Amino acid sequence: MAKEKPSIPQGTRDFLPFQVQQRQYIFQTIKNVFENFGFLPIETPAVEKLSTLTGKYGEEGDRLIFKILNSGNFLNGIDESFLESKDYIKLSYQICEKALRYDLTVPFARFVVMHQNELTFPFKRYQMQPVWRGDSPQKGRYREFWQCDADMVGSDSLIYEVEFIEMYYQALKNLGFQNFTIHINHRQVLQAIVDLLNFSDKFMDFCVAIDKLDKIQWDGVNKELAQKGFNNSIIEKIQAIFEPQNSFIETLSFLKSQFSDLSNGLKAVEEIEWIYEMVKASNSEILNHLTLDLTLARGLNYYTGCIFEVKLNDVKVGSIGGGGRYDNLTALFGKEGLSGAGISFGIDRIYDAMNELGLFQDLNLKNPLVYIAYLDKNHLKKVFEIANFLRNRNIRTEISSKNDKLGKQIQLADKKKIPFVLIMGDEEIQKEIYGFKNLNTGEQKNLSIFEIVELIKNG
Amino acid sequence: MAKEKPSIPQGTRDFLPFQVQQRQYIFQTIKNVFENFGFLPIETPAVEKLSTLTGKYGEEGDRLIFKILNSGNFLNGIDESFLESKDYIKLSYQICEKALRYDLTVPFARFVVMHQNELTFPFKRYQMQPVWRGDSPQKGRYREFWQCDADMVGSDSLIYEVEFIEMYYQALKNLGFQNFTIHINHRQVLQAIVDLLNFSDKFMDFCVAIDKLDKIQWDGVNKELAQKGFNNSIIEKIQAIFEPQNSFIETLSFLKSQFSDLSNGLKAVEEIEWIYEMVKASNSEILNHLTLDLTLARGLNYYTGCIFEVKLNDVKVGSIGGGGRYDNLTALFGKEGLSGAGISFGIDRIYDAMNELGLFQDLNLKNPLVYIAYLDKNHLKKVFEIANFLRNRNIRTEISSKNDKLGKQIQLADKKKIPFVLIMGDEEIQKEIYGFKNLNTGEQKNLSIFEIVELIKNG
Secondary structure, three states: OOOOOOOOOOOOOOOHHHHHHHHHHHHHHHHHHHHHHEEEEEEEOOOEEEHHOOOOOHHOOOOOOOOOEEOOOOOOOOOHHHHHHHHHHHHHHHHHHEEOOOOOHHHHHHHHHHHHHOOOOEEEEEEEEEEEEOOOOEEEEEEEEEEEEEEEOOOOHHHHHHHHHHHHHHHHHHHOOOOEEEEEEHHHHHHHHHHHHOHHHHHHHHHHOOHHHHHHHHHHHHHHHHHHHOOHHHHHHHHHHHOOOHHHHHHHHHHHHHOOHHHHHHHHHHHHHHHHHHHHHHHHHHHHHHEEOOOOOOOOOOOOOOOEEEEEEOOOOOOOEEEEEOOOOOHHHHHOOOOEEEEOOOOHHHHHHHHHHOOOOOOOOOOOOOOEEOOOHHHHHHHHHHHHHHOOOEEEEEEEOOOHHHHHHHHHHHHOOOOEEEEHHHHHHHHHOOOEEEOHHHEEEEOOOOHHHHHHHHO | OOOOOOOOOOOOOOOOOOHHHHHHHHHHHHHHHHHHHHOOOOOOOOOEEEHHHHHHHHHHHHHHOOOEEOOOOOOOOOHHHHHHOHHHHHHHHHEEEEEEEOOOHHHHHHHHHHHHHHHHEEEEEEEEEEEEEOOEEEEEEEOEEEEEEEEEOOOOOOHHHHHHHHHHHHHHHHOOOOOOEEEEEEEHHHHHHHOOOOOOOHHHHHHHHOOHHHHHHHHHHHHHHHHHOOHHHHHHHHHHHHOOOOOOOHHHHHHHOOOOOOOHHHHHHHHHHHHHHHHHHHHHHHHHHEEOOOOOOOOOOOOOOEEEEEEEOOOOOEEEEEEEEEEEEHHOOOOOOOEEEEEEHHHHHHHHHHHHOOOOOOOOOOOOEEEEEEOOOOHHHHHHHHHHHHHHHOOOOOEEEOOOHHHHHHHHHHHHHOOEEEEEEHHHHHOOOOEEOOOOOOOOOOOHHHHHHHHHOOO
């Protein structure tokens, strides 16, 4: 077999033990919040039928889906003309029937339709699994990355919008974040603005421009609007509507006054108001992290009601979460009339931000706690007996692989970041009193195995 | 967008909430054992370079690897002659640079070589991730399935063989299995047998046949050996060596007497004897589950020392685990001289066996504990306040999506397998004493929220 210098594909990652544990800590913290709110885990296969995914993510998405070559003779029975004309796109659909999961939302819709008779609606699920996209990799963007979604399907009640805000707040607090903002907006508010100012035909152009306000300021937005054919008078009126108000409540009042003749707009404002009141009733502290952001205009291809986005105020990693209400997601797979809503956490960005803020510093890594060093191979029977005793008490224990000089064994324990070394020699075994060294303090005591267990269990 | 009847690829699976939780319970139980023995988690990407995997699993393996079609125009720059000759195998290596992980061992070897400067040897890692193989799916065999491996690399000490036996024992006990056997053998024992009887050239033929003894008995083995050119006299001698002895220790003595002139054979027997003694010192109860099985001859393409296999005695699912010592695994990627050893758990078979034995019956699923029912939408402020109170105490709580008739709300809680319903009406809210119904017993009490928390926390 040829020897090769090993590497991994662009945009993929290996995770070392400390990284796996840090990431697991994030997953576990969010999972606990999801479960406290009554969401349950599902898992779907990494490999879906290509036809399940195609056409669900737009043209750009179709291009970025990783396709899996059919097993066996994939050229069998294909349309030869695509081969001759080298139409690689059409050819790819002939030689590939499967593809890698591109997100968790479309597989969730497929899952709900396939398993509808096994589920109780409203169905609340969470899912934390990797997805794959053929984007060109760059800092913070990977070809294999994790999504972490909670979705509810089967109810149009706004209690879920309230709960999603609570869940963002609780998860980020539990992870140790202090300075974050949950942005909320509503598709029908944006719609009412275009209706009010009479440019409904330019809804998407308007949304794309206004969504960039925090990045390119009014100068940039106005320029973009002008390019899209908005005249100066309209641009001024737009700017007036987006004039910041003093508070969440004042923004709501302002919108109500503007939308007095637009029933859909008023309804949207009332929905946001209700959500605000309920969040306040649940935990008024959350309001310090909640903002009504009229410029939030993401995901309008699928969101039909409220829209959420979560940002950190003190770390420049972009958005760390987003979500909203979508009607009729499962219609893609033939099941009509199920309203849904969901949120997503951007695990990779959360990981980077936690590193930047030092939030992993106190994380208890699951390194072994005790390293057993011994001076003679003949001590090993006692070593195994003692190791078994410790492990049965859930004390993570590693046995030195050889009876090197004691100093060398201790050095290796230190290098492995194991805090305690238990030392065995003839005398120790005879007296059943072992040397027990704390590598953090350097202190060494002579203790019975019961005293050692007590010392570790009580910190 | 076209509506389609959704399905998933052959050999892949969706997991419903109860299945995810049952599987997570298995992973978590094994993980705790791995960590108690000082193993740490790593993760590698699902997608590896095709060149990393090719040639590592034999010709059959190469055929079963799922290849990922290159992004963009995959026909660009390929050797046209393969296209013209329709040589699909050679063509596949031109249009695919990436592939799905086929097992966890080769990626582990790659990982160790790539990250050798970041690791402390002996390096002990565990890994629980899915792998993909293009086998034809059948009962209990999937195209996407999970492997769960613990490996040590960088030491030739036999303490790891002892620990692996302890780990199998502990993990299976913790999962609730009573009736299982850990089979141990040694490649050099098999080698000594062929050396002793002078047919070293037929080592593999001999191993393949003898490994089937428990399935096809001596009649079948002898027939197969005869087909491979073994004569009757040799076959009789082989059968004499495999005559069952009364105990582990007697088998060792018998082998010593047979191998008196074969130093490698004697060394292998002494290794097994040492392992036996150490297992006994650690926990003699394990010996009831340990057997020296001379017919065990799996994985001889890579195992160089001890070989393990684990079987359930009361469920017909085949082997649920296997492992052994391999020298020089990382040589594949240019790093020589690292001896390693490892074991693997067959999660899918363990799952099936646990279902068959009813071992999941007492598993505490993470369904919500409390369902809040309410009689009027105006109660929702109080509902959210109470839900927040419960969730802050880690009590999983779901809020009814609408103020249906109370009976209907309770019915839905029951369908969702939520054990308690908290009932809110005008009077309850005024008195701050809520109806609290146990759906398992049917009993209903009027309790304050503090009494409710206490009742739940104390079971």
